Amino acid sequence: TRPNVYPLPPGTHLLFSQSGRIEHVPLEGYEMKKNDAKAVLHLPETVIIAxxxxxxxxxxxxxxxxxxxISKASIQGGDPVEVIGSDLGSxxxxAIDHLGRTMFWTDSVKDHIEVASLDxxxxxxxxxxxxxxxxxxxxDPPNGNLYWADWNRDAPKIETSYMDGSNRRVLVKDGLGLPNGLTYDSHSSLLCWADAGTHKMECMHPGRxxxxxxxxGIQYPFGIASFGKNLYYTDWRRDAVIAVDRHTGRESDxxxxxxxxxLYGIVTALAQCPSGQNYCAVN
Amino acid sequence: DATQGTSGDCKPCPCPAGATCAVVPRTGEVVCTNCPAGTTGKRCELCDDGFFGDPLGQSRPVQPCRACKCSDNIDPNAVGNCNRETGQCLKCIYNTNGFFCDRCKEGFYGNALAPNPADKCKPCSCSPLGTVGQQTSCSQVTGQCQCLPNVSERDCSTCQPGFFNLQSGDGCERCNCNPIGSTN
Known part of the structure; x- marks a missing residue:
């Protein structure tokens, strides 16, 4: 059988979905190496979202x-493996907790959030x-926090809880439209979101x-990912990945x-895990 | 492979007009790279998310990919709004359902096709005391709940004139007032 995954070279990459495929663009510093962009995975009969x-x-x-x-595959090559195949709506x-070795997902038909081990x-x-x-x-694995967004047109909100679902709180509810994308940068402790209703990109420190x-004035963001000073979002009108400098608020690429x-979801594939220990390992 | 030097080296792309194709280096497989708008797949044989049809007629008569037809009862910010082949609507909103989101869902009544969302499907809200078997569904069109004997109103919430005791849960009883001493 032919392997489905085209192995990626070492380094940091952006991975994003485009209907039946997952594409990647290598990052060199903050720059997207567009000429080296390639499909990682091609599954034409599927519609990959996140x-x-x-x-x-x-x-x-x-x-x-x-x-x-829900499936997974090594970016170093190999075949996709299905990890969850039943009782899913949409x-x-x-999101992955690389320290706790668990995954979390939203389901917009069942209207709930689930958790499971990575297998x-x-x-x-x-x-x-x-x-x-x-x-x-x-x-946010080092601090044991979970963040999610609900684009309910009547009452959009961004919420947080601990990773066991306890201590659930609404973080943002005013001035939201369709918060489609959410990202957290552990270096700066910034939670940022992209909103297709207000056409804005905003950030906050969840604690403060x-x-x-x-x-x-952004057009129609769907997914968003962070890397250092940059934010990268996918846009449904432009069919593109757009790089934005978080400090200057300018589009850079x-x-x-x-x-x-x-284009749907986007994530930064770091060459190495960020430092930080499991919140559960502390005591 | 244009380096072989024979007249059959280059073959036309097995793709719809306008699409380009490429050979996957490792496998030699030919895939279309620029499928027409709304289509996808190795041979442009599938419809994109938000579209439905069978552009190459693989499992039904040929039908170009068209945007989901769901009676304006889907949200453009949603994904997976309809089945990519059949067009069956999967994410009806405004309390509608049905293949084309063209009916009110169970427990609601009205006109799913009304232009204004507020005029579409309203809850039946059948009165539990006055409705047969405490049903929560009603006539899709009129909204009439199925009332117990001598109970009236769309939602079965009151007794007919001359009847009382809706609270019984078995329908209303005749008042039995003496016609000579009563005002009505």
Whole structure:
């Protein structure tokens, strides 16, 4: 059988989904090496929405909505392996806790958030109330926090809880439209989101509650990822990945794949896991 | 492979007009790289998310990919709004359902095709005391709940004139007032 995954060279990459494929662009510093962009994985019969990356085992995880499932594959080559294949409605967001070796996902049909070990075992529902259109979900493993966004048109919100679902709180509810994308940068402790309703990109320190606009007038963001001072988002109108400098609030680059269709989730595949120990290992 | 030097080296792309193709280096497989808008797949045989049809007629008569047809009862920010082959709507909103989101879902009534969302599907809200078997569904069109004997109103919430005791849960009883001493 032919391997489905085209191995990636070492280094930091952006991984993003475009319908039946996962593409990558290498990062050199903050720059997208567009000429080296390639498909990592080609599964034409699927519609891949969210992507997440396990920096420890160098695996990409993704959610698929045509026959709803969650799968993974090594970016160093090999075949995809399905990890969750039943009892899914519309899995649209996925996040990895590389320290705790678990994954979290949102389901916008079942309107809940689930957690399972990275092999799909020990699966359980974590949050099952007060969700209408949950989509983006993000982990902060060193601090044991979970963040997610619900683009419910009547009451959009960004929420947080511990990774066991306890201490659930609403972080943001005012001035939101369609918060499709969410990302957390552990270096700066910044939570940033991209909103297709307000057409804004904003950031805040979840602990401090300060909130700052990075950019406005963006077209139709879907996914967002962070790397250092940069934010990278996918856009449904531009069919492109757009790089934004978080400090200057300016667009610095754009990558438009040859294939012109919607781009969905995006994630930074770091060459090494960020330092930090498991919050559970402390006591 | 244009380096062989024979007239059959270059073959036309097995793709719809306008699409380009490429050979996957390791496998030799030919895939289309620039499928027409709304289509995808190795041979442009599938519809993109948000579209439905069978552009090459692989499992049904040829039908170009078209945007999901869901009676304006889907949200453009949602993904997977319809089945890519059949077009069956999968994410109806405004309390609608059905293949084209063209009916009110169970427990709701009205006109799923009304232009204004507020005029679409309203909850039946059948009165539990006055409705047969405490049903929560009603007539899709009129919203009439199925009332117990001598109970009236769309939601079965009151007794008919001359009847009382909705609280019984078995329908209303005749008042039995003496016609001579009563005002009505």
């Amino acid at each position: 992507v997440a990356f396990d920096c420890l085992e160098k695996m990409v995880y993704w959610t698929e909505i045509t026959s709803p499932s 899995p649209e967001g996925i 799909g075992s020990q699966r359980r529902v974590l949050i099952n109330s007060g969700l209408v259109n949950p989509r983006a979900i993000i982990t 509650g300060d909130r700052r606009q990075v950019m406005e 754009e990558f438009q794949p040859q294939k012109r269709t919607k």
